Amino acid sequence: MSSPNHRATAAPPAWHGIGLPAGTLQAAAGAALVLAAWVMISTDQSRAAASALVPGLLITTLYGADRFCFRAVLERAVLLIGIWALVAPWVLGFAANDNATWAHLAFGCMATISAAAWLRRADAR
Incomplete structure (x- = not known):
């Protein structure tokens, strides 16, 4: 029998509120940049392809690392990489x-x- 003081553990914070849509959006952005790089390589646009591949891989990698343990520094890095992708052209x-x-x-x-x-x-907590 379970004791009356036993409490169920809460779901990870990433699954509450904005977490799931924002995480999905971030993973999709990284994967899409990698896919865009592959398309640009096939059309002989090497500078644009490299500019899409590096941020895409970094965003995808940081997203994966951030799922194990949320770190604001990883999200700040994704923010900077996203800004780089915006100004790179x-x-x-x-x-x-x-x-x-x-x-x-x-x-x-x-x-x-x-x-x-x-x-x-994260700042709201």
Whole structure:
């Protein structure tokens, strides 16, 4: 028999509120940047492909590490990487390529918004 003082453990904080949608958005952004890099490599756009591959892999890796144990520093890193993806077309000089620019803007924005949501939630605790 169970004792009357036995309490059920709560679900991990990531599954409450904003956690699941923000995490899914972040994972999708990282995977989409990696996929976009693969498409850009096949169309001979190496600078844009490298600019999508590195942030995509970093976002995906940091997302996976953050699921084991939430660390605000990991979300701050994702936020900075997302911002880099947003400005990369102009910094690296491939803004004239509409497809690469829009991929960077869309997925960089997804990563930035999800990281900001996680950080906002962490600050609220």
